[in-house]
Amino acid sequence: xxxxxxxxxxxxxxxxxxxxxxxxxxxxxxxxxxxxxxxxxxxxxxxxxxxxxxxxxxxxxxxxxxxxxxxxxxxxxxxxxxxxxxxxxxxxxxxxxxxxxxxxxxxxxxxxxxxxxxxxxxxxxxxxxxxxxxxxxxxxxxxxxxxxxxxxxxxxxxxxxxxxxxxxxxxxxxxxxxxxxxxxxxxxxxxxxxxxxxxxxxxxxxxxxxxxxxxxxxxxxxxxxxxxxxxxxxxxxxxxxxxxxxxxxxxxxxxxxxxxxxxxxxxxxxxxxxxxxxxxxxxxxxxxxxxxxxxxxxxxxxxxxxxxxxxxxxxxxxxxxxxxxxxxxxxxxxxxxxxxxxxxxxxxxxxxxxxxxxxxxxxxxxxxxxxxxxxxxxxx
Amino acid sequence: xxxxxxxxxxxxxxxxxxxxxxxxxxxxxxxxxxxxxxxxxxxxxxxxxxxxxxxxxxxxxxxxxxxxxxxxxxxxxxxxxxxxxxxxxxxxxxxxxxxxxxxxxxxxxxxxxxxxxxxxxxxxxxxxxxxxxxxxxxxxxxxxxxxxxxxxxxxxxxxxxxxxxxxxxxxxxxxxxxxxxxxxxxxxxxxxxxxxxxxxxxxxxxxxxxxxxxxxxxxxxxxxxxxxxxxxxxxxxxxxxxxxxxxxxxxxxxxxxxxxxxxxxxxxxxxxxxxxxxxxxxxxxxxxxxxxxxxxxxxxxxxxxxxxxxxxxxxxxxxxxxxxxxxxxxxxxxxxxxxxxxxxxxxxxxxxxxxxxxxxxxxxxxxxxxxxxxxxxxxxxxxxxxxxxxxxxxxxxxxxxxxxxxxxxxxxxxxxxxxxxxxxxxxxxxxxxxxxxxxxxxxxxxxxxxxxxxxxxxxxxxxxxxxxxxxxxxxxxxxxxxxxxxxxxxxxxxxxxxxxxxxxxxxxxxxxxxxxxxxxxxxxxxxxxxxxxxxxxxxxxxxxxxxxxxxxxxxxx
Numbered sequence: 001x002x003x004x005x006x007x008x009x010x011x012x013x014x015x016x017x018x019x020x021x022x023x024x025x026x027x028x029x030x031x032x033x034x035x036x037x038x039x040x041x042x043x044x045x046x047x048x049x050x051x052x053x054x055x056x057x058x059x060x061x062x063x064x065x066x067x068x069x070x071x072x073x074x075x076x077x078x079x080x081x082x083x084x085x086x087x088x089x090x091x092x093x094x095x096x097x098x099x100x101x102x103x104x105x106x107x108x109x110x111x112x113x114x115x116x117x118x119x120x121x122x123x124x125x126x127x128x129x130x131x132x133x134x135x136x137x138x139x140x141x142x143x144x145x146x147x148x149x150x151x152x153x154x155x156x157x158x159x160x161x162x163x164x165x166x167x168x169x170x171x172x173x174x175x176x177x178x179x180x181x182x183x184x185x186x187x188x189x190x191x192x193x194x195x196x197x198x199x200x201x202x203x204x205x206x207x208x209x210x211x212x213x214x215x216x217x218x219x220x221x222x223x224x225x226x227x228x229x230x231x232x233x234x235x236x237x238x239x240x241x242x243x244x245x246x247x248x249x250x251x252x253x254x255x256x257x258x259x260x261x262x263x264x265x266x267x268x269x270x271x272x273x274x275x276x277x278x279x280x281x282x283x284x285x286x287x288x289x290x291x292x293x294x295x296x297x298x299x300x301x302x303x304x305x306x307x308x309x310x311x312x313x314x315x316x317x318x319x320x321x322x323x324x325x326x327x328x329x330x331x332x333x334x335x336x337x338x339x340x341x342x343x344x345x346x347x348x349x350x351x352x353x354x355x356x357x358x359x360x361x362x363x364x365x366x367x368x369x370x371x372x373x374x375x376x377x378x379x380x
Numbered sequence: 381x382x383x384x385x386x387x388x389x390x391x392x393x394x395x396x397x398x399x400x401x402x403x404x405x406x407x408x409x410x411x412x413x414x415x416x417x418x419x420x421x422x423x424x425x426x427x428x429x430x431x432x433x434x435x436x437x438x439x440x441x442x443x444x445x446x447x448x449x450x451x452x453x454x455x456x457x458x459x460x461x462x463x464x465x466x467x468x469x470x471x472x473x474x475x476x477x478x479x480x481x482x483x484x485x486x487x488x489x490x491x492x493x494x495x496x497x498x499x500x501x502x503x504x505x506x507x508x509x510x511x512x513x514x515x516x517x518x519x520x521x522x523x524x525x526x527x528x529x530x531x532x533x534x535x536x537x538x539x540x541x542x543x544x545x546x547x548x549x550x551x552x553x554x555x556x557x558x559x560x561x562x563x564x565x566x567x568x569x570x571x572x573x574x575x576x577x578x579x580x581x582x583x584x585x586x587x588x589x590x591x592x593x594x595x596x597x598x599x600x601x602x603x604x605x606x607x608x609x610x611x612x613x614x615x616x617x618x619x620x621x622x623x624x625x626x627x628x629x630x631x632x633x634x635x636x637x638x639x640x641x642x643x644x645x646x647x648x649x650x651x652x653x654x655x656x657x658x659x660x661x662x663x664x665x666x667x668x669x670x671x672x673x674x675x676x677x678x679x680x681x682x683x684x685x686x687x688x689x690x691x692x693x694x695x696x697x698x699x700x701x702x703x704x705x706x707x708x709x710x711x712x713x714x715x716x717x718x719x720x721x722x723x724x725x726x727x728x729x730x731x732x733x734x735x736x737x738x739x740x741x742x743x744x745x746x747x748x749x750x751x752x753x754x755x756x757x758x759x760x761x762x763x764x765x766x767x768x769x770x771x772x773x774x775x776x777x778x779x780x781x782x783x784x785x786x787x788x789x790x791x792x793x794x795x796x797x798x799x800x801x802x803x804x805x806x807x808x809x810x811x812x813x814x815x816x817x818x819x820x821x822x823x824x825x826x827x828x829x830x831x832x833x834x835x836x837x838x839x840x841x842x843x844x845x846x847x848x849x850x851x852x853x854x855x856x857x858x859x860x861x862x863x864x865x866x867x868x869x870x871x872x873x874x875x876x877x878x879x880x881x882x883x884x885x886x887x888x889x890x891x892x893x894x895x896x897x898x899x900x901x902x903x904x905x906x907x908x909x910x911x912x913x914x915x916x917x918x919x920x921x922x923x924x925x926x927x928x929x930x931x932x933x934x935x936x937x
Binding site: 198202203204205207208210211214215217218219220221222223224225338339341342345346348349352 | 385386393396397432433710712731732733735736741743748749750751752753754755759762763764766767773774778779780782
């Protein structure tokens, strides 16, 4: 089962990389050179590798946020909003709180987690109270969060010295810091990834969520508290997205909430969760892979003038190819099994017919020589 | 049809080299249990699903229908179990839709179409108003519209897929009269059913199918229900399976709870004899439930007890409250009134998980509520155990110990002889019987005094049915009280100590499993007064005391 998925994923990735190569070649770019630039600028130097990891730390969080949601049958598409609320909370606390670093940092991180979780809690409560589909409410809340934070950064929280909408810089106590270009957020993301993995794959709550994701009625019949788990899964999902936003502020270079801070991270996370089939482990791997593509694309643009948007094309192809190969592998194997089964049944039927014919023949033969046989035997 | 094979991916062999010949002008019945392949065979014939192999001949000419439309063109028509009519259209509109007589400009020749329909109605004496709106008609009248549709298209072969499932007995006999009339006019009718008596009443020839194979085809002369039942199931049915088993379980009782001489007095009296049974496994009192928006209550004032060491059967035509009863007991529904006690404890307001400490439950819908098909066998096996069984927890109680879970699953697979690639395989890879064994094993591994079984053998093969029946009887001899809801009367008669019959949400009768027969249960299921009419019907079960009047008690007042 798991091996089959791994094979499908590998096939999908290889096929999509080849497809990307074809596209480059058809458009007259030096394809091989572009690819080597893509990987050398994302993996093969310390700086490149660290940049990739920095990017991956955000993608891992938004990806696991989506995977936890989808995997437990909560269609949380509100990562954008939860991300922004988390980032805003981190910025606000980072500006307001001037305590020592060891106290400020956890406080700011906690604030972003709570903000993200709170934003998803709204949707969860609307589902429980009024049966509003979280798929829609989370999407709508994205707009609320977007315009709310835009208003904050262009009004009450606008940095008077800035020329574009952004908050003031946070206090240095709320900075995670960089270590040779490796952001401290990588460590935080890695920790939260490990915790999420443990909760999802090893805890009773995670087990119930996974069952809920596959078949909610089975979970309910088995005595799982489905509504409670739904809320908790939403909270976890929101918390991860909020943390991703918070790390953007405290772990980045700018240390403030700037307009457009979320970029595409939230939607990339949704995409990663879909490609990963909501598996947490696979989400981690795909987050790394997508970070490689996104980081490397900039290098590629420098070296061979292939626009960095090419990374988007590649990502899209990867999603399509992996998802398609996952489904088609399953269908192909199922169809193959069916065909084998049918052939075996036919062969068996033929054998049975032959046997029947043989029996009939023998019966006929017996019938033809009943007197001879009958007389022979007593003598013998 | 010759050598028809149909495999539903990945490996469900629905039809296994079926050869069948249907003569012109006959009424040919095809019977078999659920999942025997009757409907699949007809779907193949009618062009709804393609066969994996095999050939179909019509009048000696090989045909291949890619769609029902082509089958209709050859004069083959099918009335489905679920009627497919447009409810807001009138009768004649429903009949002509799809093959309307059209004027040159593509407009509908209304008058002509209506006249043709009316002519057909009078010719066949169908007693239908062509201008009535279909949604206002009764089910049997709608079925007539379906037949009319086929007549309008000049169908000479009529396939009727379990047409009587939705009809009352009176409507059934009317339908039969109509089918005979059609047959006399030269029509060929293929009649699908699993009701033995009907098939014997109407057919010229009968084909029995079992597990995707044609078991026999015979002219309907001198056949009895017993013959058909034996062919359908592959063994003698009602008759004795459970009875034989219950005795050894009684004798072998190291735990002698509840085992008693089978003929000891009334159920209540029996209960009193047993000290362990002082507290019934389940007590239901005055249970009432009305679905929001529904006029009629689904359950009204239902009361009964399940003693320890007893199997109480619940019979009834589907939709008479059994489903709601089960849901109230599992905790999926909150009853409007009444109380439920398990092992003496009131659980009326308890959550599902709280009830799970006192009961286990085999749900009727294996795929929907019984399992998560895409998950591994282990994940399916530990459900509810993951909270209730401390040995599955890791050192930190919020976590599960994966090795313990796997071990638990392996052990369960061994004890319940589950055939599977391994504990990590997805449940969907297993056959239905093995899936059900996993579910039954999981539930029966809960050491509870009350066992709820909702159609535990629906759609299973014979071997799995026997296995599960044996497990149920083991549970009983272990002292558990079982509530067995089943649509299969034979199963109830074979296993149950008492049979409760539900009709329109009420307890219509409480029969002794020992003396009850099909007829008595059947009458109660139809809500007919329980007449003390002695004597079994034709081809009735070999009850030793067949002449004895079934002992009945009417349930709650």
